[in-house]
Amino acid sequence: MEVKLINYSPEPDRTCAVAALGCHSPKTSGDLIKELTEKKITRVLRETMKRGHLSVVEHASFTFSVSGISRALTHQLVRHRIASYSQQSQRYVKLDSPTFVTPPIVEKDKGTLDEYNEFMKYAWETYGSLLKKGVPAEDARFVLPNATNTSITITMNARELLHFFELRCCMRAQWEIRQMAWIMLEEVKKVAPIIFENAGPPCDNCPEPEFPCEVRNNAKTGKR
Amino acid sequence: MEVKLINYSPEPDRTCAVAALGCHSPKTSGDLIKELTEKKITRVLRETMKRGHLSVVEHASFTFSVSGISRALTHQLVRHRIASYSQQSQRYVKLDSPTFVTPPIVEKDKGTLDEYNEFMKYAWETYGSLLKKGVPAEDARFVLPNATNTSITITMNARELLHFFELRCCMRAQWEIRQMAWIMLEEVKKVAPIIFENAGPPCDNCPEPEFPCEVRNNAKTGKR
Amino acid sequence: MEVKLINYSPEPDRTCAVAALGCHSPKTSGDLIKELTEKKITRVLRETMKRGHLSVVEHASFTFSVSGISRALTHQLVRHRIASYSQQSQRYVKLDSPTFVTPPIVEKDKGTLDEYNEFMKYAWETYGSLLKKGVPAEDARFVLPNATNTSITITMNARELLHFFELRCCMRAQWEIRQMAWIMLEEVKKVAPIIFENAGPPCDNCPEPEFPCEVRNNAKTGKR
Amino acid sequence: MEVKLINYSPEPDRTCAVAALGCHSPKTSGDLIKELTEKKITRVLRETMKRGHLSVVEHASFTFSVSGISRALTHQLVRHRIASYSQQSQRYVKLDSPTFVTPPIVEKDKGTLDEYNEFMKYAWETYGSLLKKGVPAEDARFVLPNATNTSITITMNARELLHFFELRCCMRAQWEIRQMAWIMLEEVKKVAPIIFENAGPPCDNCPEPEFPCEVRNNAKTGKR
Numbered sequence: 001m002e003v004k005l006i007n008y009s010p011e012p013d014r015t016c017a018v019a020a021l022g023c024h025s026p027k028t029s030g031d032l033i034k035e036l037t038e039k040k041i042t043r044v045l046r047e048t049m050k051r052g053h054l055s056v057v058e059h060a061s062f063t064f065s066v067s068g069i070s071r072a073l074t075h076q077l078v079r080h081r082i083a084s085y086s087q088q089s090q091r092y093v094k095l096d097s098p099t100f101v102t103p104p105i106v107e108k109d110k111g112t113l114d115e116y117n118e119f120m121k122y123a124w125e126t127y128g129s130l131l132k133k134g135v136p137a138e139d140a141r142f143v144l145p146n147a148t149n150t151s152i153t154i155t156m157n158a159r160e161l162l163h164f165f166e167l168r169c170c171m172r173a174q175w176e177i178r179q180m181a182w183i184m185l186e187e188v189k190k191v192a193p194i195i196f197e198n199a200g201p202p203c204d205n206c207p208e209p210e211f212p213c214e215v216r217n218n219a220k221t222g223k224r
Numbered sequence: 225m226e227v228k229l230i231n232y233s234p235e236p237d238r239t240c241a242v243a244a245l246g247c248h249s250p251k252t253s254g255d256l257i258k259e260l261t262e263k264k265i266t267r268v269l270r271e272t273m274k275r276g277h278l279s280v281v282e283h284a285s286f287t288f289s290v291s292g293i294s295r296a297l298t299h300q301l302v303r304h305r306i307a308s309y310s311q312q313s314q315r316y317v318k319l320d321s322p323t324f325v326t327p328p329i330v331e332k333d334k335g336t337l338d339e340y341n342e343f344m345k346y347a348w349e350t351y352g353s354l355l356k357k358g359v360p361a362e363d364a365r366f367v368l369p370n371a372t373n374t375s376i377t378i379t380m381n382a383r384e385l386l387h388f389f390e391l392r393c394c395m396r397a398q399w400e401i402r403q404m405a406w407i408m409l410e411e412v413k414k415v416a417p418i419i420f421e422n423a424g425p426p427c428d429n430c431p432e433p434e435f436p437c438e439v440r441n442n443a444k445t446g447k448r
Numbered sequence: 449m450e451v452k453l454i455n456y457s458p459e460p461d462r463t464c465a466v467a468a469l470g471c472h473s474p475k476t477s478g479d480l481i482k483e484l485t486e487k488k489i490t491r492v493l494r495e496t497m498k499r500g501h502l503s504v505v506e507h508a509s510f511t512f513s514v515s516g517i518s519r520a521l522t523h524q525l526v527r528h529r530i531a532s533y534s535q536q537s538q539r540y541v542k543l544d545s546p547t548f549v550t551p552p553i554v555e556k557d558k559g560t561l562d563e564y565n566e567f568m569k570y571a572w573e574t575y576g577s578l579l580k581k582g583v584p585a586e587d588a589r590f591v592l593p594n595a596t597n598t599s600i601t602i603t604m605n606a607r608e609l610l611h612f613f614e615l616r617c618c619m620r621a622q623w624e625i626r627q628m629a630w631i632m633l634e635e636v637k638k639v640a641p642i643i644f645e646n647a648g649p650p651c652d653n654c655p656e657p658e659f660p661c662e663v664r665n666n667a668k669t670g671k672r
Numbered sequence: 673m674e675v676k677l678i679n680y681s682p683e684p685d686r687t688c689a690v691a692a693l694g695c696h697s698p699k700t701s702g703d704l705i706k707e708l709t710e711k712k713i714t715r716v717l718r719e720t721m722k723r724g725h726l727s728v729v730e731h732a733s734f735t736f737s738v739s740g741i742s743r744a745l746t747h748q749l750v751r752h753r754i755a756s757y758s759q760q761s762q763r764y765v766k767l768d769s770p771t772f773v774t775p776p777i778v779e780k781d782k783g784t785l786d787e788y789n790e791f792m793k794y795a796w797e798t799y800g801s802l803l804k805k806g807v808p809a810e811d812a813r814f815v816l817p818n819a820t821n822t823s824i825t826i827t828m829n830a831r832e833l834l835h836f837f838e839l840r841c842c843m844r845a846q847w848e849i850r851q852m853a854w855i856m857l858e859e860v861k862k863v864a865p866i867i868f869e870n871a872g873p874p875c876d877n878c879p880e881p882e883f884p885c886e887v888r889n890n891a892k893t894g895k896r
Contacts, residue, residue, distance in 0.1 A: 004702040007687045009733060015679045019758040019825040022737070026765060028823040029758070030676040030737030052655040058756035059827045061681060061733040065694070065702030072314075072366060075295065081305035084730035084829065086691035086701070090296075090370075091398065093698060103363035112357055119350045119367050126343045133336055138398055139327035142296060143343050146314075147366035151700040153691040155731045155829075157756065174315065174362055205653075207500040228478040231463045233509060239455045243534040243601040246513070250541060253534070253601040254452040254513030276879040282532035283603045285457060285509040289470070289478030308506035308605065310467040310477070317474060377467040377477040379507045381532065381603075429877075431724040520762075520814060523743065529753035538744075538818075539846065551811035560805055567798045567815050574791045581784055586846055587775035590744060590819035591791050594762075622763065622810055 001068045001101075003180060005187040012060030012158060012192035017041040020048040020056040045194045057158035057195050062188055066180060067151035070101035073176045074150055080164055084155040090148075091138040094131065098124040100147040101176065120147070158195050161188060170201035171213045225292045225325075227404060229411040236284030236382060236416035241265040244272040244280040269418045281382040281419050286412055290404060291375035294325040297400045298374055304388055308379040314372075315362040318355065322348040324371040325400065344371065382419050385412060394425035395437045449516045449549075451628060453635040460508030460606060460640035465489040468496040468504040493642045505606035505643050510636055514628060515599035518549035521624045522598055528612055532603040538596075539586040542579065546572040548595040549624065568595065606643050609636060618649035619661045673740045673773075675852060677859040684732030684830060684864035689713040692720040692728040717866045729830035729867050734860055738852060739823035742773035745848045746822055752836055756827040762820075763810040766803065770796040772819040773848065792819065830867050833860060842873035843885045 009015055018036060021044055022029040036044075048056055071090075078085050098120045106116045123145055130140040156164060161184070167173060168181035189196045203215065233239060242260060245268055246253040260268075272280055295314075302309055322344045330340045347369055354364040380388060385408070391397060392405035413420045427439065457463060466484060469492055470477040484492075496504055519538075526533055546568050554564045571593055578588040604612060609632070615621060616629035637644045651663065681687055690708060693716055694701040708716075720728055743762075750757050770792050778788045795817055802812040828836060833856070839845060840853035861868045875887065 002700075002702070006690075006702050006705050007681050007683070007731070009679050009681055009735065011679070015735060018678075018737075019735075022823060022825055023758050023761050024764045025760070028674075028737050028739040028760075029825040030674070030678050030739070033678050033737070050655065055756060056758050059679070059735050059758070059825060061827075061829075063681065063687060063691075063731050065690075065700050065705070067700040067702070070366065071299065071370075075299050075302070078299070078302055079309070084727065085303070086695050086728050086731070088697070088700075089695050092696050101366065103359070103366055105359055105363050106354070106366075109357070112354065112359065115350060115353060116367070119346070122343070122346060123367075123369070126339060129339060130330070130336065133333070135327070135329055135336065139329050142294065142325065142327055142330075142371035143340070143347075143369050145347070145367050145369055146295075151694060153694050153701040153731060155733075157733075157827075207498065226476075226478070230466075230478050230481050231457050231459070231507070233455050233457055233511065235455070239511060242454075242513075243511075246599060246601050247534050247537050248540050249536070252450075252513050252515040252536075252599040254450070254454050254515070257454055257513070274879065279532060280534050283455070283511050283534070283601060285603075285605075287457065287463060287467075287507050289466075289476050289481070291476040291478070308503060310471050310504050310507070312473070312476075313471050316472050375470060375476040377470050377507060379509075379605075381509075431722065518814065519747065519818075523747050523750070526747070526750055527757070533751070549814065551807070551814055553807055553811050554802070554814075557805070560802065560807065563798060563801060564815070567794070570791070570794060571815075571817070574787060577787060578778070578784065581781070583775070583777055583784065587777050590742065590773065590775055590778075591788070591795075591817050593795070593815050593817055594743075595814035 001176075001180060001183070002066065003183040003187065004065045005062060005184075005191070006065045006153075007063040008188075008191060009060045013041050013045060013194045015059050016057045016158065016195060017044045019059045020044050020053070023056075042194050049195075054159045054162065057162070060158045060192060060195065061155055062158070062161060063153065063155045064184060064187070065151070065153055068101070068149055069152070069180060070147050070176060071150050072146040073174070073180065074152055076174065076177050077152070077154070080156070080160065082156070082160045085152055087152040088150050090141040090144065094137050095124075095127070095144070095148065099149040100145065101149060102147070104175065120145070158188075158192065162196070162199055165199045166202055169199075171215050172208060172211055225400075225404060225407070226290065227407040227411065228289045229286060229415070230289045230377075231287040232412075232415060233284045237265050237269060237418045240281045240283050240382065240419060241268045243283045244268050244277070247280075266418050273419075278383045278386065281386070284382045284416060284419065285379055286382070286385060287377065287379045288408060288411070289375070289377055292325070292373055293376070293404060294371050294400060295374050296370040297398070297404065298376055300398065300401055301376070301378070304380070304384065306380070306384045309376055311376040312374050314365040314368065318361050319348075319351070319368070319372065323373040324369065325373060326371070328399065344369070382412075382416060386420070386423055389420075389423045390426055393423075395439050396432060396435055449624075449628060449631070450514065451631040451635065452513045453510060453639070454513045454601075455511040456636075456639060457508045461489050461493060461642045463507050464505045464606065464643060465492045467507045468492050468501070471504075490642050497643075502607045502610065505610070508606045508640060508643065509603055510606070510609060511601065511603045512632060512635070513599070513601055516549070516597060517600070517628060518595050518624060519598050520549075520594040521622070521628065522600055524622065524625050525600070525602070528604070528608065530604070530608045533600055535600040536598050538589040538592065542585050543572075543575070543592070543596065547597040548593065549597060550595070552623065568593070606636075606640060610644070610647055613644075613647040614650055617647075619663050620656060620659055673848075673852060673855070674738065675855040675859065676737045677734060677856075677863070678737045678825075679735040680860075680863060681732045685713050685717060685866045688729045688731050688830065688867060689716045691731045692716050692725065695728075714866050721867075726831045726834065729834070732830045732864060732867065733827055734830070734833060735825065735827040736856060736859070737823070737825055740773070740821060741824070741852060742819050742848060743822050744773075744818040745846070745852065746824055748846065748849055749824070749826070752828070752832065754828070754832045757824055759824040760822050762813040762816065762822075766809050767796075767799070767816070767820065771821040772817065773821060774819070776847065792817070830860075830864060834868070834871055837868075837871045838874055841871075843887050844880060844883055
């Protein structure tokens with residue numbers, strides 16, 4: 001899996017802070033953007049977000065290029081609707097050689113892994129054979145497994161990302177999308193440290209406390 | 225493929241017509257809803273939609289239950305973001321026996337079909353074997369193909385449906401989602417005949433006229 | 449203020465329960481919709497919503513006709529973006545006689561009320577005079593006050609309504625939109641009692657506990 | 673009216689071109705972003721947009737700070753739902769002195785202008801008097817007119833902007849929002865010349881050709 005932050009609105013913390021301040025000030029965000037100190041940015045964002053006024057962090061957007069992930073992941077990902085996606089198309093791009101994701105639990109056991117790899121080889125042979133028989137790529141791909149690699153460009157604003165991290169950094173999320181979510185979170189924290197300082201699963205307020213969860217339990221005991 | 229319209233806002237044409245009329249009238253939609261004649265409903269909707277004021281048809285929603293479709297289809301479907309989906313989860317529902325969609329072009333040729341079916345059998349054997357080895361359903365499904373059957377509940381308002389039909393009833397769309405779109409269109413036409421009277425691909429205004437297309441050409445010559 | 453529920457997807461609780469159940473069942477929502485008992489509907493919805501899987505209640509939509517409200521209210525209302533609105537247009541509908549909302553605090557004091565009414569009379573005189581001088585309605589309305597009456601058709605799905613009630617039934621909301629929100633909540637509770645059974649302000653989890661609030665304090669002491 | 677582009681995703685044309693290319697290429701957008709020539713960016717964007725695949729231009733966002741506009745304008749503006757807004761609040765910001773927008777047609781005639789200004793003076797006197805009597809700002813503002821100045825931070829992605837320009841640069845739009853739309857278009861053209869090269873009203877395909885319109889008629893005769 002490769003996750004790159006390829007673009008974002010510069011100075012996300014500053015941009016969102018002036019948008020917030022413009023709601024309660026006779027000054028405009030255009031005036032405020034130059035004069036705001038780092039200290040004030042931090043204070044304004046923390047107060048605003050604590051009160052739940054999250055619309056102000058919609059003014060910063062982040063674009064990721066992600067590859068080496070499965071279509072099982074992207075089928076879940078694109079359910080997040082307040083976002084923009086451009087995905088490699090299996091209707092147009094032919095996948096010559098086996099290129100797929102292997103779940104860690106499959107990798108752990110030699111026998112299981114062999115069976116898995118054997119299957120993948122057979123899947124791509126069938127795919128190639130169908131193509132050769134004149135079946136168009138959009139139909140031949142019907143044999144390609146959920147594990148098949150794909151790449152995608154994702155754009156989300158900070159508010160949607162906060163929501164995404166709440167759901168997908170959580171232990172209840174599927175391992176692969178969780179792994180991607182944590183890398184995305186690391187990336188955006190570098191460029192928008194205040195907006196994302198508390199991002200992640202809402203362990204203190206877990207909606208399924210009966211779910212067995214190491215992370216939450218460690219959080220309770222101070223380990224993480 | 226089974227497509228059922230399981231619910232919708234009653235009297236869609238009437239509801240949207242009064243919403244439209246309420247914009248230009250001193251009366252409220254609540255007053256107008258009882259007094260409007262069929263004739264006036266038709267006239268108001270046609271005029272409003274012709275002018276491109278499509279927001280008024282957002283007041284009617286339609287809910288479908290669709291099954292016997294592939295996950296290749298649903299991965300495309302859920303890209304339509306102004307809509308609501310509840311889909312059968314491969315993380316929780318185990319698929320005991322092979323259950324999948326076969327493209328028409330594969331069905332046409334005996335040899336191709338045999339190869340396809342053979343592969344599907346093997347895919348489900350591998351899936352079952354992984355489950356037996358203790359691999360959780362959410363990871364075992366990595367071997368399941370795009371062809372795998374799924375079922376989904378879809379809700380869209382009439383405006384989004386019009387947009388959906390424009391894109392997905394078109395010959396440029398993939399055959400399976402196109403087939404589903406046409407059945408959906410037939411269903412909603414029965415209950416909202418005015419809103420959907422011109423729904424479908426925008427052949428007269430095709431954005432890819434160089435694309436070889438029987439339908440559009442027949443449209444030009446009067447055949448359809 | 450008049451708030452009428454003029455349309456909604458029939459059987460909202462049932463529809464959303466089968467959508468939820470379809471995610472974890474080999475059966476489709478189309479099969480389930482006939483066979484589900486009231487008891488099961490209640491159980492499924494409560495469990496699903498408790499876990500935060502709110503997307504399932506998007507399958508039910510509700511349409512209101514609201515009149516006798518101010519444009520101050522609708523300017524706030526239409527900020528809720530996951531919704532559909534058709535509003536009486538001041539560009540096209542001329543408002544012959546003064547028709548406006550009076551805040552309760554203004555009504556309490558005779559002197560204040562007189563001053564308010566005097567102003568409104570003058571505002572409509574100016575509006576009428578501008579129209580007579582040939583100023584088009586879309587420009588003459590620049591003198592009309594925030595208090596001016598308007599009417600609007602609103603459609604929201606149950607998920608957005610739950611969010612709307614959280615924000616707008618709260619004492620921190622402006623009195624007029626709060627009043628409207630509470631009437632809307634009463635109306636939808638009649639037809640979707642399970643979905644909306646816990647709807648309203650999240651007092652137990654108030655994001656501004658320092659805000660002076662009778663309701664929340666009464667909630668704490670058992671009075672409401 | 674002051675319209676400033678205060679932030680945007682850097683290199684909008686490049687970003688959207690690589691997102692588009694990533695759909696039909698074995699390479700990822702992350703690989704493509706460095707190697708794409710200006711020439712190829714132009715060609716890819718033009719082809720993609722001509723085909724109506726507008727989702728790729730959602731990967732670029734633009735943030736404006738706008739002030740000196742009326743609340744009549746913002747009430748229309750915020751109806752565009754695929755966008756983010758942070759607006760100066762009349763609930764919290766008190767407006768000490770008259771500050772309002774005057775329609776050009778009112779300015780043309782001395783008598784009309786005097787009547788208009790007289791009214792505005794009276795409106796602010798009443799507003800100030802209510803505040804002094806202890807009416808809170810959120811209720812005192814009920815007397816403030818549609819003309820009242822406001823400021824707002826707006827973020828839209830390029831796809832929504834294209835749609836916004838189609839509707840709001842058109843002669844059928846209200847003069848004030850049209851004026852704002854044209855300035856916004858000029859600003860984004862400077863930083864995303866390919867994406868916005870054909871932006872504006874769709875005169876060649878006008879949905880209301882019966883509407884009397886200088887611009888469209890001049891367009892037909894080559895004058896603009």
